[in-house]
Amino acid sequence: MKEKFAELEEKARRLRVAIVRTLHKSQSGHTGGSLSAIDMICTLYFHKMRHNPEEPGWDGRDRFVLSKGHAAPALYVTLAEAGYFPAEDLMTLRRLGSHLQGHPDSKVTPGVDVCTGSLGQGLSMANGMALGLKLDGKENRVYTVLGDGELQEGQVWEAAMAAAHYKSDNLCALIDANGLQIDGFVEKVMNVGSITDKFRAFGWHVIEIDGHNIAEIAAALDAAEAHKGAPTAIVAKTVKGKGVHLFENKAAYHGVTPSDAELPEALRCLGCLD
Amino acid sequence: MIATRDAYGETLAELGAENDKIVALDADLSGSTKTGVFAKKFPARFFQMGIAEANMVGTAAGLASVGKIPFLSTFAIFAAGRAWEQIRQAVAYPKANVKIVATHGGITVGEDGGSHQSVEDIAIMRAIPNMTVIVPADGEETKGAIRAAAAYKGPVYVRLGRNKVPTVFPAGHRFEIGKGCQLVEGSDLTFITTGLMTAQAVIAAERLKAEGISARVVHIGTIKPLDKELVLQAAEETGAIITAEEHSVVGGLGGAVAEFLSEECPTLMKRVGIYDRFGTSGKSEELLKYFGLNAETLVEQAREIVSRKK
Numbered sequence: 001m002k003e004k005f006a007e008l009e010e011k012a013r014r015l016r017v018a019i020v021r022t023l024h025k026s027q028s029g030h031t032g033g034s035l036s037a038i039d040m041i042c043t044l045y046f047h048k049m050r051h052n053p054e055e056p057g058w059d060g061r062d063r064f065v066l067s068k069g070h071a072a073p074a075l076y077v078t079l080a081e082a083g084y085f086p087a088e089d090l091m092t093l094r095r096l097g098s099h100l101q102g103h104p105d106s107k108v109t110p111g112v113d114v115c116t117g118s119l120g121q122g123l124s125m126a127n128g129m130a131l132g133l134k135l136d137g138k139e140n141r142v143y144t145v146l147g148d149g150e151l152q153e154g155q156v157w158e159a160a161m162a163a164a165h166y167k168s169d170n171l172c173a174l175i176d177a178n179g180l181q182i183d184g185f186v187e188k189v190m191n192v193g194s195i196t197d198k199f200r201a202f203g204w205h206v207i208e209i210d211g212h213n214i215a216e217i218a219a220a221l222d223a224a225e226a227h228k229g230a231p232t233a234i235v236a237k238t239v240k241g242k243g244v245h246l247f248e249n250k251a252a253y254h255g256v257t258p259s260d261a262e263l264p265e266a267l268r269c270l271g272c273l274d
Numbered sequence: 275m276i277a278t279r280d281a282y283g284e285t286l287a288e289l290g291a292e293n294d295k296i297v298a299l300d301a302d303l304s305g306s307t308k309t310g311v312f313a314k315k316f317p318a319r320f321f322q323m324g325i326a327e328a329n330m331v332g333t334a335a336g337l338a339s340v341g342k343i344p345f346l347s348t349f350a351i352f353a354a355g356r357a358w359e360q361i362r363q364a365v366a367y368p369k370a371n372v373k374i375v376a377t378h379g380g381i382t383v384g385e386d387g388g389s390h391q392s393v394e395d396i397a398i399m400r401a402i403p404n405m406t407v408i409v410p411a412d413g414e415e416t417k418g419a420i421r422a423a424a425a426y427k428g429p430v431y432v433r434l435g436r437n438k439v440p441t442v443f444p445a446g447h448r449f450e451i452g453k454g455c456q457l458v459e460g461s462d463l464t465f466i467t468t469g470l471m472t473a474q475a476v477i478a479a480e481r482l483k484a485e486g487i488s489a490r491v492v493h494i495g496t497i498k499p500l501d502k503e504l505v506l507q508a509a510e511e512t513g514a515i516i517t518a519e520e521h522s523v524v525g526g527l528g529g530a531v532a533e534f535l536s537e538e539c540p541t542l543m544k545r546v547g548i549y550d551r552f553g554t555s556g557k558s559e560e561l562l563k564y565f566g567l568n569a570e571t572l573v574e575q576a577r578e579i580v581s582r583k584k
Contacts, residue, residue, distance in 0.1 A: 107369065116363075161324070
């Protein structure tokens with residue numbers, strides 16, 4: 001297992017490089033939140049989820065909903081790495097005619113099942129998928145990644161209530177708690193309070209982890225699957241911009257991309273010395 | 275006489291027996307929207323979502339994403355109004371196969387008053403790309419519309435009413451999305467109507483006939499996509515158009531017809547509807563009279579438009 005996790009860590013490092021290169025090329029998009037979520041998305045796609053890049057619509061696949069749709073670059077580099085489309089496509093991000101839209105669009109991107117980007121809606125969609133799959137007696141699981149700022153949207157709590165009410169234990173929500181949103185610190189902008197206590201109060205099974213520790217992420221995903229009778233929330237403490245000190249913990253890098261001047265240092269931080 | 279919502283409840287339950295992919299969702303109004311009929315027959319396929327419309331729409335989108343055909347219902351103001359952006363993002367943008375069947379549209383909601391009377395839903399649903407907007411005239415057309423919505427792959431908004439309405443179409447009437455229907459032949463003007471105003475237009479045409487005015491009645495069951503051919507033909511052949519709807523004159527059927535004709539065939543026009551104001555409490559029959567949504571108004575407007583033609 002240790003070797004597997006080391007491999008995943010290396011993959012996550014390469015995905016970070018791809019995020020930085022993609023966003024440097026596009027000069028538009030969300031750097032901080034993509035880097036904070038990537039370890040979880042990497043672990044999901046290359047360790048936990050059943051999916052088939054050769055057949056994106058494969059019936060037996062687990063579902064993934066990027067509720068914090070602005071972290072689309074993290075999803076796109078992962079899908080490219082998995083083989084859903086060529087890595088060169090990443091360089092078209094946000095360009096006119098690209099299948100890689102600013103926020104995930106199921107109509108045009110292979111491997112994307114729903115449209116997200118307007119915050120607060122992904123958990124509802126994920127629970128709808130979970131309900132439908134259960135109705136068919138299927139074992140497929142549904143995963144969704146939300147931001148902590150996103151939890152300010154009331155719809156998230158409507159969905160939290162419904163998922164617990166329907167005992168959607170095939171649903172797992174990962175909260176990328178990087179503590180920052182566009183206007184500043186989450187607790188200053190609009191304090192969400194204890195995410196753990198809130199999900200628990202709504203009837204969820206809750207696990208707290210370090211969202212950059214692959215072994216912890218993997219263990220939490222296994223524990224979520226094993227837990228029956230309630231959906232699981234994995235509250236993952238993360239660092240916005242993780243991996244590149246220029247961007248770490250800076251709200252300013254929510255929607256700002258690496259500049260030409262920053263690129264060499266950003267790549268150096270990620271172990272690229274070329 | 276049957277309420278369109280009753281025809282919906284009956285048809286949805288029939289469809290449920292025919293196709294196990296059909297599921298239904300409601301936000302604590304299943305007794306009123308009539309999804310309760312489906313819920314009773316197929317409890318496992320009915321999802322009570324509580325008073326949380328935004329989540330209901332997202333949940334329906336998720337269900338559609340795994341192959342279900344979700345019908346979600348609540349009052350028009352809460353579906354189109356409260357959950358507009360969820361419908362845009364989660365349903366219309368991805369072209370999700372979700373059917374939004376909103377009941378209690380318009381002012382005939384009655385006593386509940388302006389807060390509950392949706393007079394804007396047709397306009398705001400019509401403005402969303404990928405959306406199909408249907409407003410049946412009676413129970414028979416509703417049955418056909420619900421079946422057509424189930425068969426169609428993509429987002430559909432169907433607007434229904436609370437009260438019993440006169441029957442316009444014969445039993446077994448075949449509904450086709452995007453196709454209007456000429457109910458009365460006429461050459462002096464055309465009433466282009468939707469929902470419960472169609473029955474009023476038929477009455478008005480009959481009365482006008484006695485006065486020597488030949489009024490055509492064209493029912494538009496699908497506001498979007500609009501049956502442009504039928505509207506254009508009416509404009510060219512009769513030279514005067516009166517639209518009528520239980521909805522604001524802003525952006526609804528009148529808006530759709532005006533937009534189209536002003537570019538393709540500028541025609542003398544009048545819009546009968548609610549003139550940029552909210553509804554109010556009262557009995558529905560009183561309200562229809564209060565807002566001028568009846569055959570009398572149509573007759574008056576017809577006389578006027580015909581006089582202006584000369």
